[in-house]
Amino acid sequence: MKPTLVLVGRPNVGKSTLFNRLTKTRDALVADFPGLTRDRRYGLGRALEREFLVVDTAGFDPVAKDGIVHEMAKQAEQAIAEADALLFMVDARSGLTPHDEQIATRLRRAGRPTFLVVNKAEGMNRSMISAEFHELGLGEPLCISSAHGDNVTSLMELILESFPEDPEGEEVAEKGPRVAIVGRPNVGKSTMVNTLIGEERVIAFDMPGTTRDAIEVPFERNGRHYTLIDTAGLRKRGKVFEAVEKFSVIKTLQAVEQANVVVLVLDASQEISDQDAHIAGFVVEAGRALVVAVNKWDSVDDYRRQRIKEDIDRKLPFLAFARFLYVSALKGQGIAAMLKAVDGAYEAAMTKLATPKLTRLLLDAIARQQPPRHGGFRPKMRYAHQGGMNPPIIVIHGSALDHVPASYVRFLERTFQEAFKLQGTPLRIQFKSSTNPYANRD
Numbered sequence: 039m040k041p042t043l044v045l046v047g048r049p050n051v052g053k054s055t056l057f058n059r060l061t062k063t064r065d066a067l068v069a070d071f072p073g074l075t076r077d078r079r080y081g082l083g084r085a086l087e088r089e090f091l092v093v094d095t096a097g098f099d100p101v102a103k104d105g106i107v108h109e110m111a112k113q114a115e116q117a118i119a120e121a122d123a124l125l126f127m128v129d130a131r132s133g134l135t136p137h138d139e140q141i142a143t144r145l146r147r148a149g150r151p152t153f154l155v156v157n158k159a160e161g162m163n164r165s166m167i168s169a170e171f172h173e174l175g176l177g178e179p180l181c182i183s184s185a186h187g188d189n190v191t192s193l194m195e196l197i198l199e200s201f202p203e204d205p206e207g208e209e210v211a212e213k214g215p216r217v218a219i220v221g222r223p224n225v226g227k228s229t230m231v232n233t234l235i236g237e238e239r240v241i242a243f244d245m246p247g248t249t250r251d252a253i254e255v256p257f258e259r260n261g262r263h264y265t266l267i268d269t270a271g272l273r274k275r276g277k278v279f280e281a282v283e284k285f286s287v288i289k290t291l292q293a294v295e296q297a298n299v300v301v302l303v304l305d306a307s308q309e310i311s312d313q314d315a316h317i318a319g320f321v322v323e324a325g326r327a328l329v330v331a332v333n334k335w336d337s338v339d340d341y342r343r344q345r346i347k348e349d350i351d352r353k354l355p356f357l358a359f360a361r362f363l364y365v366s367a368l369k370g371q372g373i374a375a376m377l378k379a380v381d382g383a384y385e386a387a388m389t390k391l392a393t394p395k396l397t398r399l400l401l402d403a404i405a406r407q408q409p410p411r412h413g414g415f416r417p418k419m420r421y422a423h424q425g426g427m428n429p430p431i432i433v434i435h436g437s438a439l440d441h442v443p444a445s446y447v448r449f450l451e452r453t454f455q456e457a458f459k460l461q462g463t464p465l466r467i468q469f470k471s472s473t474n475p476y477a478n479r480d
């Protein structure tokens with residue numbers, strides 16, 4: 039499982055700057071989905087060829103008793119409790135403050151591996167800074183500059199070396215799709231889980247250990263096998279499953295990471311919220327196959343149904359690749375169709391794309407529309423092959439491919455998506471340029 043790193047610190051120390059640096063250095067070229075929200079406080083980070091989850095907590099005030107600051111502190115507390123490692127950020131320029139000390143006291147109690155990160159250290163005397171922050175009793179201060187990138191790689195090396203790498207290779211698909219049911223609080227996730235597996239269809243249920251490993255519940259429907267990945271610490275009580283924990287962003291992110299197909303549950307009786315968009319954005323970014331279940335369809339009239347569809351089109355345009363199902367988890371309506379869509383999305387995500395066909399499609403696409411020139415060079419694409427599954431990755435080889443615009447990448451994506459009928463899964467395109475850009479001057 040990918041480690042979860044949580045950034046903590048008082049306002050203005052540079053948490054967002056570090057967060058952006060860690061989450062934006064994706065080497066795979068992912069065409070930006072129009073409308074995809076970027077103002078998130080959690081994301082998929084990448085450094086040293088490793089991936090991890092990063093959560094940025096809003097300026098943390100452990101002594102706030104009420105109001106929005108208290109609410110933010112509660113969320114930070116939850117993230118701290120669920121972190122694999124804490125990055126406690128302080129500001130070299132303002133020096134040690136009482137607020138830092140309060141946070142340090144709180145973090146020492148959390149008992150999670152903690153790294154003391156002194157930011158804005160560019161051009162400063164390191165030994166003096168270290169001496170000052172050493173007082174916090176959280177080990178050796180690690181001086182970085184998030185804005186300039188100084189020492190960020192060595193910091194990540196230090197942090198990541200304490201987490202074992204995931205074994206290579208996906209385990210094979212005999213047990214069918216691994217499904218995560220995600221959504222913001224109260225949309226009906228638990229109800230959905232119970233409709234799916236609350237009865238005798240559960241094949242086996244591993245009692246949760248004390249580990250952080252997500253709980254998995256294998257179940258069968260219409261002769262097909264699925265594994266449900268738990269997001270909320272499900273416990274079996276009598277005939278039904280109950281969520282024992284509140285909504286957890288980190289558990290949601292981890293479940294998305296471990297799933298093949300994500301079912302995003304939306305609530306038809308409410309407006310689409312920022313939180314819906316953020317969760318959806320993460321699913322897309324993680325490259326997971328997706329089915330959207332618009333739940334509580336039984337409880338809304340025709341007018342409202344029309345309104346929610348418009349709301350979805352406006353606020354979640356980047357989910358257009360997915361199938362939408364209008365369901366009632368409570369009444370069991372639309373659930374069979376939803377599982378069919380899960381099967382379809384899974385197959386799409388796992389499709390094997392033959393190299394000759396890929397290359398032929400690529401060359402046809404170029405014949406229809408050439409990539410635009412950039413600074414005297416025209417990108418030249420020669421052949422394509424598949425670089426991975428779930429999501430399908432198409433690697434295109436050629437030269438001068440560094441400046442293919444996002445609009446052209448989307449054009450290629452659409453071409454492949456339609457030709458291979460890849461509904462329900464995002465698709466990634468990566469370019470591999472040969473070294474000599476002058477080879478193709480035209």
Ligand SMILES: Nc1nc2c(ncn2[C@@H]2O[C@H](COP(=O)(O)OP(=O)(O)OP(=O)(O)O)[C@@H](O)[C@H]2O)c(=O)[nH]1
Nearest residue numbers: 049050051052053054055096097158183184185186
């Ligand atoms: N000199 C210097 N400034 C930095 C560095 N990193 C961030 N800053 C600046 O510090 C300010 C605050 O940075 P943010 O990343 O927004 O801080 P934050 O901790 O996320 O703040 P909140 O969102 O309020 O919690 C901005 O003006 C940044 O440009 C750095 O490494 N060096």
Ligand SMILES: Nc1nc2c(ncn2[C@@H]2O[C@H](COP(=O)(O)OP(=O)(O)OP(=O)(O)O)[C@@H](O)[C@H]2O)c(=O)[nH]1
Nearest residue numbers: 223224225226227228229281285334337366367368
């Ligand atoms: N009318 C209607 N109500 C539903 C439906 N599905 C769930 N609900 C109701 O919505 C409320 C929330 O459902 P839950 O299943 O607890 O929602 P959840 O997403 O698991 O919520 P958290 O555990 O807070 O994350 C409950 O009162 C359910 O009875 C549905 O299809 N139709």
